[in-house]
Amino acid sequence: MERARKICLSQKRTNIDIASDNYFSRNFIDVYIMSATALEAFINERISIIRTIIKQRIAMKVDNSREDAQISTDENQRKIIEMLKEQDVVTKYRMMPVLLWQKSFDEGRSPFKDFVTLIKIRNDIIHYKMTFYDEKSERPKWAKTIEGKGIFLREPVVSPPEPLPNEGRRIWIDEICTFKGAKWAYNTSCQMMKKFAGLSQGIIQATCQDYVGSFKEI
DSSP states (O other), X not given: OHHHHHHHHHOOOOTTTTTOSOOBOGGGHHHHHHHHHXXXXXXXXXXXXXXXXXXXXXXXXXXXXXXXXXXXXXXXXXXXXHHHHTSOHHHHHHHHHHHHHSOOOOTTSTTHHHHHHXXXXXXXXXXXXXXXTTSTTTSOTTHHHHHTTTOSOSSOSOOOSSOOTTOOOOBHHHHTOBHHHHHHHHHHXXXXXXXXXXXXXXXXXXXXXXXXXTOOOO
């Protein structure tokens, strides 16, 4: 998260960009990847912590001949955690608060809605296919969502000198490399982890505090 923030704040504007609150830098692509990776690392660490604690509690209760009902409760939680461990990152954030604390994100609003879009973008970066967002049949499904956030510049970032007939001219992986896009990705990551911390309870909530206290949105 620190590296993502530094990239957001360290890129220099060109003379063309000086009067604009949005500008292009190829380095901004890293912010999407780092912000999404931080989210995945964060939830996986929470799952690992609670998995270890539950296993230790079960071992202690068995050794001390504790009541079967207590062991059964921990066994049920262990099964939940083992199931969550194998899920994709969106499912982990969606289901962990529900199954462990009977709380949930509002999936129709930010930050969860933006989080889902961020993960889709990260996946499309990692598994890159050269689609043009101007072409209705090939534009990424998330393109309309971030267009409404003013992330794309008014003019194409890259204009081929001799475009092929009927070729879309705006390549999405260039077009998302803007300050507004990088700031949105970083802030979404901050907001999502803070919201998760607010939903969590007990030891997991305690392990979140050092992180969320250091996240400062841009």
